Amino acid sequence: MNTRRTAELRYLLPVFLVVSLGFLILANAFVDKGIQTSLIRGTGIIDIAPYTFPILNNALIPVYYVAAFVLFHLFLRFRLPEADPLILPVVALLSGIGLIIMLRLSPDLAIARNDWLFRHPVAVAKDNVMALAKLGFNQVRFIGCGILMAIITILTINLQKMSAKKYIWVLVSVLLTVATLLFGTTINGKKLWIIGLQPIEFIKLLLLFFLGGYIYEHGKGIEATRRSSMASWLRFCGPLLVMFVFAMLPILLQIDLGPSFILLSVFLLMFHYAGNKPLITLIFIVIITTTGYLLYRTNFPPIIHERFVKLFDPFGRDESLSRALWCISSGGFFGTGIGYGEPQRIAEVQSDFVFAAICQETGLLGAVSVVLAYVVFIVRCIKIASVTANTYKKALVVGVATLFAVQAFVIMAGNLIIVPLTGITMPLAVSYGGSSIIANFIAVGIVLKISGEPS
């Protein structure tokens, strides 16, 4: 009897219980609100004159969710019996919360969008509303894809071979960015999408691979620079910096500032982890802070100044931030109950402000639980890193942990209005966003593989 996998099962079952309870509460809220849920063919219908929308509140979605994670668990039993037992339950919990919130939001958002379009007729009316009506359905499909990709990653990726390559990741990421710039679709004035995916999510992973490879190869050298001269520092760390700037430049040029900032912080933290002089890290921090301040002061690019102004005075400058703050502060200790809050008043709540919705509906307890879930994941990653001998794998796991930690912090802080808004999504399928979910699950697959295989 494998103790790790049984332990994992022991953790998975309460997660399933809690998430199923959440679905039940949601179903009750729907009954209260008059939204129909149907088991047959998995669609519920709302009649909103003049449209009839299939809301796709599939009562079987919880079943699909449980089945998918049970499948993943069974796969791990066969393929990676020694993998860390807490990773999968935490991922299941966070994905489950995300799924509940998406299901809860989709009818209200679809109705609100429909009403708005009714008063402001626009050609793409129906598609717009349908996209919102399908939030829950799409989310479960993304999670399914994610699990599939994680399984494929575990089956196919050869970490030994990967550890040898460094610069190819930088090349691929730059090519990807350029391709998006040239062939991508423009949404809101920014070219971020290509073939229905947001490549930035995958670029984050690619750059982690690059960092890992570099640290693996030159790790000792970097560590040695702690006590050596500037020249040797340049020799070891120079290429790192150059490559990184090369990779980040195209993203910066698109003024896609959120992911740029994330990449920058991850790079800084990984660099520090790799063992450079602490002074260098400090200098970097100072440089970044002063650059940021100068950009704010000189009002270039204007979006930075705007975002900071909105941060300092949400009740005077930004309506959606005010609404988010109202939602958060009306949560109280236990929340208003799933389905009984009003998160649909916030703009883009399904991708940008999910944490605010969670705060309102599940209260302080629910929000703290989500934070703790992320903490568990990061702590387990660090634990895995500490017991891994192979430097490359170690660096990869630490990289994933850093990435998730920084990302989660920036988004939650942005929702709580202590940090300016960025366009990033909550990791691990809490927000709505296909590429983010798939990329995150690939990262989870890598972590599981590293923890499961003897190094």
Added chain:
Amino acid sequence: MITNRLKTLAILFSVLLLIIVVALLDRMVIHSDRYLNTRYTDKGFVELMDSLIDDAIFTKNGENITINEAKLNSRIRNDATRSRVRKALGTLYIGKDGRICFDRRVVSIVNNRPADGVPIARGRFFDRNGLLLVENNIDERNWKNARRYLYGPEFFPIIGHDTPIFGKRHLENVLDDYLLGKRHRPVYRNTSDPFKKMELGDDVTLTLDATVQKRAYSLLGAMRGAVVVLDIRSGEIVGAVSTPSFDPNTAKKDAWDKAFLDKLAKPCENRAFSVLYPPGSTFKTVVAAAWLEQQEKTPKDSNFSVFCNGGKNSLNISDIHSHGRVSLSNAFAESCNLYFSQVGVMLGDQMLDYAQRFGFNRQWNLLPRLEGHDFTTTASRAFMKKTMLNEKKPFDASDFNRNPKLIAQGAIGQNLIMATPLQMAVVAATVANSGVLMNPYLVKCIKDGDGKTLFSAVPDSGTRVIKEASASRMKELMALVMLRGTGKDVKKMYYEAGKFTTAQQGKKGLLVKIAGKTGTSETGATNKLPHSWFIGYAPADKPRYAIAVIAENQGFGSLTAAPIAVDVLAAALNAAR
């Protein structure tokens, strides 16, 4: 093994976690009410509008404000902003100093979901017969009270309003704690939300009668004035209307601003309770009552009479009619100024004494037995003077001897006498009640959400103002006014087929006698007609209701105020059945 660098990262992550948790605590627990109750105001747009105003993009044409399109197009490039500015044109108004102002409230929204806590369904108002006057529904999506005033303008001066922006006035303000059900343990009701209960406020039943109010309001029409109807035996205020009034259901902000700022129409003032007018000849009721009582005590001038030739007498008082030789009955019936001016001077400070007995120089509290709540009216003034210290004091005896001409004017209800319609109605009611003054009151009972009575008004025993004999004599005099005095041509009331009507003469019905006193009071403004007053009661032999009517600047009392009074008394008598 955990290297130092790994440890550093772990510490950093813990710091990040701590920041998030502290922020959560602050936003959700510590300062949550502050965030919940802050408004969002689009400062960017407000600043834009202010700068546009400063740059004279908007121009005033008398009352209207228009946009200078050319300047706007050159100033703003963005189409969406331009159309927004155009839409905001309707919210501009002309401020106090004549400048164009932009109302920030228009671009600000407020969070209308209560944090937690129980929503309270605000109590309603009913008239004396249980007719709903103020409807209150809770919108169960956002737990806000939707309050509707079913007879807005008729009851506004009494009930007032309760709106989030403009606050509370009149009874909505005075009885606020009852209406929110705060004076007792909460009365709960379930709602459609399984996790929410709501509290019920207390319902207030007024002594007013909606049919009387409606009739009086429609009769006053576009005139400025007031009507007060009192139940004689108990002192209940059955009708109190003030026009022009205001409909608190109005959602438009400029209507509210006009109502509050309109210094001429003053729709927010209650002319029935709080505005003072010179009562004119209606004050002769008080003087006559004082004279009768005086004659009881010192019967010397029992047959005092005066020759009225229509000109000025020694006290500088004149009368437009020449009445010949008149004694009390004729003088009262014909409302002879010369007679009463002399009587007044002879009475001297007795006038002040009896005026004060009738309630002058004193505020009325219309919620007399409701502890902790006062709804006071303006004190009517009789013979008050300003002292050196700028306070108001009634005349003392020496003042009455000093300037007889002034006293004479007071005796005919001008100059030193200012009365509210309520006060004069109380005068009529006291006379009709055989000289016993009943404190008027507004609230009949207050019941909580379960129907339990928290307060039920019981009239007190009253105060005797004049002797019963004097009162009966006064009643004869007042009946005489309507029979062959100044009120003889006023429309009559008949009792026919179970109803009181005021149809034309010649109908087959029982004549219902009315008693009263007309009044025509000079306002001091030479380009305007005098105020039209009437006080009285009906039926004259078995008095039920007393009334006071004033129609500002409408001329003779018998012309305007008296017919209104007869109609309203008929409505009151009908409503009583």
